[in-house]
Each structure stands twice: as structure tokens, then as C-alpha cells.
Amino acid sequence: MESFMAKWVYTDTVKDHFMNPRNLWKEDEDFKADGVGEVGSLACGDQMRVGIKVSDGKVADIRWLTYGCASAIASTSMMSEMVKGMSLEEAYKISPSDITDKLGGLPEHKFHCSVLGDKALRAAIDDYLEKNGLDNPYKKQSAKIICECKGVTDQMIENLVKDDKAKTFEDLVALTGCGTGCGKCRERIKETLSEMLHIHGKG
Ligand code: FES
Numbered sequence: 001m002e003s004f005m006a007k008w009v010y011t012d013t014v015k016d017h018f019m020n021p022r023n024l025w026k027e028d029e030d031f032k033a034d035g036v037g038e039v040g041s042l043a044c045g046d047q048m049r050v051g052i053k054v055s056d057g058k059v060a061d062i063r064w065l066t067y068g069c070a071s072a073i074a075s076t077s078m079m080s081e082m083v084k085g086m087s088l089e090e091a092y093k094i095s096p097s098d099i100t101d102k103l104g105g106l107p108e109h110k111f112h113c114s115v116l117g118d119k120a121l122r123a124a125i126d127d128y129l130e131k132n133g134l135d136n137p138y139k140k141q142s143a144k145i146i147c148e149c150k151g152v153t154d155q156m157i158e159n160l161v162k163d164d165k166a167k168t169f170e171d172l173v174a175l176t177g178c179g180t181g182c183g184k185c186r187e188r189i190k191e192t193l194s195e196m197l198h199i200h201g202k203g
Helices: 012-019 070-083 088-093 096-102 108-131 137-141 154-162 169-176 186-199
Strands: 035-039 048-055 058-066 145-147
Touching (some): 035 108, 058 070, 058 088, 070 108, 096 108, 145 186, 154 169
Antiparallel strands (some): 048 058
């Protein structure tokens, strides 16, 4: 009979980070974060919290906590190792593929689990900059255009979801006019909307 471990579909690196997660935020540790970001929904069991310490414009230290699955744990553990010492700008730009590449890949259906860590990291950087009254040039730079005709970005959609202004595709159309030009972006809008609803626990 095939052994339990032989059925493990993850790489050895994923297994290592899952079994020995780095930079975990232990409850009894007095980690004073300069910025904290939280994303995800407890309802689907994948909430993520990231805290960073910042020194000289760099991520000096990081802690994280999640109720996510093996992939979310391994991805965030790997991310926490990667971003230490990075400038805030570099850390802001880290993408799920950068993380999954370092892990030697994740099963296709698990890729979405890796987005929570880097989203929470960006939220922690946003929080740090906001708390300190600093400009946040990274947020704008990292916005991706979803509807070219109407200039609607993923961040605009995210903000509307976060502020409880948009829950449906129709809400977004009414608020931004997205999808009302050539119409080729409609599927992309729906995918972005459902991703944001999920990430912010509004789904
Ligand atoms: S790209 Fe969105 S309507 Fe044309």
C-alpha cells in the first residue's frame, strides 16, 4: 500500500516550512510591530496577520500568524525569510510567484493560498506608512489596470470592497463604469471582485 508520505504532493521545501515555520508570531512573544496587516476571513479559516518592524526604510523583522492551510503556512514562512532586510519598496513588490518559485512550486489549486501572506505584508507596510504620516508611493505603483476603457484598477476594486461599497459586479459597474466600454474585461472584473471579497472576508 502507498505510504501516507508518498502521497504528499508538496515539495520538500514546502514540507520543511510547514513543519518548521519561520518567524511565527507566538502569543507570549512581546513583538512590538511598527505596522500590522490583516487579511482573510475567519469564516473560511484562512485569516492572516503580519507584523513588521522597520528600520532605515527596511524590513528589520517580521512575524506572522495564520489559521490557513499547509500552503498558506509554508508560503508565509518562506516570504518572512525572503523579506527580512529588504527595502519597503522591494518587500511591497514581492509576488505570490516569487514565493512559490522559492518553494519549488505549489499544486495549481493551492496557488491562491500564497496570496494571503504577501497581501497582509503590503497591508502592514501601508499601516506603517500611514501611522507615521509618510507618503505611500508603492500602493499606486503596484495597482494593476483591470478595465482599460475606464481606467479601473484592482486597488480601486479592493477599496470599494473593503469599504463595503461593492459586493457585486453590478455595484462595481454602477460605481466605476467598469466593463461598459468594449466589455472585454468583464470576466477579469468578476475574478478580481471574488478574490477581493474572499481576501477581505466579505464573501
Ligand atoms: S476594458 Fe473594460 S470595458 Fe473595455
